[in-house]
Amino acid sequence: MKNSILITRLKLTVIVMILLFSVFTMGSFFPMGREEAEELTKRLEEIIGENVEVQIFLNNFMIAVLGCIPFIGPCIMGYTIFNTGRYLGWISAQTGVPVIVSIFFTIIMVYGLLEFMGYGLATAESLTISYQILRARHLLKREVKFLLIALGLSAALLLAAAFVEGALIRVLEAFSSIITEYP
Numbered sequence: 001m002k003n004s005i006l007i008t009r010l011k012l013t014v015i016v017m018i019l020l021f022s023v024f025t026m027g028s029f030f031p032m033g034r035e036e037a038e039e040l041t042k043r044l045e046e047i048i049g050e051n052v053e054v055q056i057f058l059n060n061f062m063i064a065v066l067g068c069i070p071f072i073g074p075c076i077m078g079y080t081i082f083n084t085g086r087y088l089g090w091i092s093a094q095t096g097v098p099v100i101v102s103i104f105f106t107i108i109m110v111y112g113l114l115e116f117m118g119y120g121l122a123t124a125e126s127l128t129i130s131y132q133i134l135r136a137r138h139l140l141k142r143e144v145k146f147l148l149i150a151l152g153l154s155a156a157l158l159l160a161a162a163f164v165e166g167a168l169i170r171v172l173e174a175f176s177s178i179i180t181e182y183p
Contacts, residue, residue, distance in 0.1 A: 024103075057159050061155055128146070
């Protein structure tokens with residue numbers, strides 16, 4: 001019984017992860033406008049500061065927690081992921097890098113895959129809780145345990161992603177400063 005529950009949850013998480021990745025990809029083909037993207041860039045620069053990894057984790061974990069909210073969590077997550085894709089689309093347009101290459105880079109550098117896994121887990125939990133509120137209230141108490149497990153696993157995935165992404169940001173910043181120093 002426990003194995004079938006875990007397998008069902010894993011399947012749901014993978015399906016949600018694929019859907020979120022699809023929403024992200026769709027968003028990247030509708031890039032943000034210059035003003036919106038520059039405002040977002042400014043806000044991100046203000047937020048991140050020195051502790052890049054910690055700030056990335058806190059931002060992403062807050063999104064995951066919002067994604068766990070029954071009924072509206074998947075909508076919040078979809079909106080956030082779509083706009084993240086739009087921002088990536090804008091960055092791609094500014095740098096001249098094809099969107100598909102940027103998407104591939106995000107996944108191949110592992111941090112994107114870990115983030116989608118963490119977000120997929122949180123959103124799948126929201127869907128499960130929503131279902132149980134509507135159809136199986138007697139299972140709702142048990143679901144609190146699964147919610148805490150899902151949040152813990154999501155946090156671990158997002159923390160690992162934040163460290164990978166933070167290291168990548170530092171490498172790219174160092175590379176960028178070397179290029180600008182030597183014309």
